[in-house]
Amino acid sequence: MKTEKTSELLARIPSINREAVQSKLKDELSSSAYKIVVLDDDPTGIQTVHGVSVYTDWSKNSIQAGFREQNRIFFLLTNSRGFTTAETIKAHTEIAERVQTISDQEGVPYVLISRGDSTLRGHYPLETVTLKNTIEAASSATFDGEVIMPFFKEGGRLTIDNVHYVQYGEDLVPAGETEFAKDRTFGFKASHLGEWVEEKTKGEFKKEDCIYITLETLRAADVETIKNQLMSATEFQKIIVNAVDYVDAEVFVTAFLQAIKEGKHFLCRSASALTKVIGGVSDKALLKREELITEDTGHGGLIVVGSHVQKTTEQLNALIESNLVEAIEFDVHLVLDEEKFAHEIERVRTTIEELITSGKSVVYYTRRERLDLGENRQEEELMLSVKISDAVTSIVSDLTVRPNYIIAKGGITSSSVGTTGLSVKRADVAGQIKPGIPVWKTGAESKFPGCAYIVFPGNVGQAETLKEAVEVLEGK
Structure with a gap:
């Protein structure tokens, strides 16, 4: 290279x-x-x-x-x-x-x-x-x-x-x-x-x-x-x-x-x-916790990690090792068995709700190994990846407790969580929590109005950047 x-x-x-x-x-x-x-x-x-x-x-x-x-x-x-x-x-x-x-x-x-x-x-x-x-x-x-x-x-x-x-x-x-x-x-x-x-x-x-x-x-x-x-x-x-x-x-x-x-x-x-x-948009300092969390629920925050690029996995590992949050692996390979997959989705969602309600922040992340069905089965893999993406999103849309904030890591993940999971039709861009990492303030029509939703690209930042963003939101 x-x-x-x-x-x-x-x-x-x-x-x-x-x-x-x-x-x-x-x-x-x-x-x-x-x-x-x-x-x-x-x-x-x-x-x-x-x-x-x-x-x-x-x-x-x-x-x-x-x-x-x-x-x-x-x-x-x-x-x-x-x-x-x-x-x-x-x-x-x-x-x-x-x-x-x-x-x-x-x-x-x-x-x-x-x-x-x-x-x-x-x-x-x-x-x-x-x-x-x-x-x-x-x-x-x-x-x-x-x-x-x-x-x-x-x-x-x-x-x-x-x-x-x-x-x-x-x-x-x-x-x-x-x-x-x-x-x-x-x-x-x-x-x-x-x-x-x-x-x-x-x-x-x-x-x-x-x-x-x-x-x-x-x-x-x-x-x-x-x-x-x-x-x-x-x-x-x-x-x-x-x-x-x-x-x-x-x-x-x-x-x-x-x-x-x-x-x-x-x-x-x-x-x-x-x-x-x-667009004639001026420079703005990185957002602070008081600008991000305007309605403190006393609940924990939620981090969703779907992207599989190497940088995302490094950032996820740094966050887990920091002990800032509870970590839940979502075994998406169970998608091959409909009944087991349904149980896995339910397990992840209910565990998240219990932890968030108790004031603990949670990261749930898709299993890091890619699902590989073998040669010439790309179409099947694509169909399963859509099913997995829908499941990752459904965990947010079916939540019965409002997190203090939400981070979604990865372009496709943040898209489906924002539009489907949170039902956002229009959002205001509040600014950035870290360079290149934007924050939406969700609209009145959304599942959690006025929530700080951090759209975290899969390929942006250094190994510690996800952890540092969570530290800002946690007031650490």
Whole structure:
């Protein structure tokens, strides 16, 4: 595995006057009439923002409510990373048609951001191609380009010389050489984003035809050159944006806003840093316990761990070893025996309720070994994984006692717990408990209104980060 030292790579990048950059960006934002609509393929895309709405469906009512908000940005939670190809096409066609219709009715122009994983997994290019084709069929718009910007500082996802890196401690590892690139559904080989585009589009868009926004141009704050690059985009050309810090995103967004003001049309495929900058969302300190728990029940909290990536297992082990919480393993391999599985679900739920009622916090986690049925049985495994996910969620939806807080670890887990387990239709993003780890305040319609719900991505943080988040919530 080829690695680079973070400090050595960053030392070669020139510094910049961020205050001057932010002043220019503020001017562009204040004169922009565009509503920013973010389609989030799992609930972790709000990990950089606060004071914004996330809607857990894409009904006409939700989209219209988003357009009518004072905020310049809102999120629609699609959860499409857990969808089939057919489900992804259906959802994105519906969303594109409704967003275009409501934009026309309200007289408000918009920019669509398809928020994907900062480690490059997800339904790409399917999602943005579906959005492009649907909107172009329903309007007079023609998309000139697609911005690709997976930079996410809080998670250590940096793009340098067009290569996307994932940070592990002091090392930067090219994304194509990480465990994420070996994803069973969304795997890839390339780390150079031009090559990644070529790989993912099966050669339809070539590496040499991409437009590259370099760190040299960004650090020179050369907004005019970047704007001209954007103005030159045609026929859905791919625009690769390098970035290692928020200032790079701020320079880029300044040029981007100027280009759309001059009539260019773009779709964006990005991680969550771009959403914060283009949404005009200010920095905010990490949340404290008194901001998180506004109704102290005297009960224990609940932590749900479903993700199986290595980082999650390390974080789970550190939490269990801390003795902050009681630990319950959910033996999901019993899914192969319906009766035993039903008894296991009941055992886990009733044990959780007893402990929470007595004031003890609990982590329940799926058995760490993957269920492997053997060769050529992926479809069966997928069906069983859905059954397991439903069971993990049902434990929350069937709870008869309100936890003091809830943490869900993993994108799919946090999605199903939030939307199905807690029946959230709209939540306010309160901020972050740790860098890149967002907190929802659940709406009045939910199972536990006003509850602090921590959406903890599977691939964010260090080994101690889950334990540290629990310490904040426990007042330790």
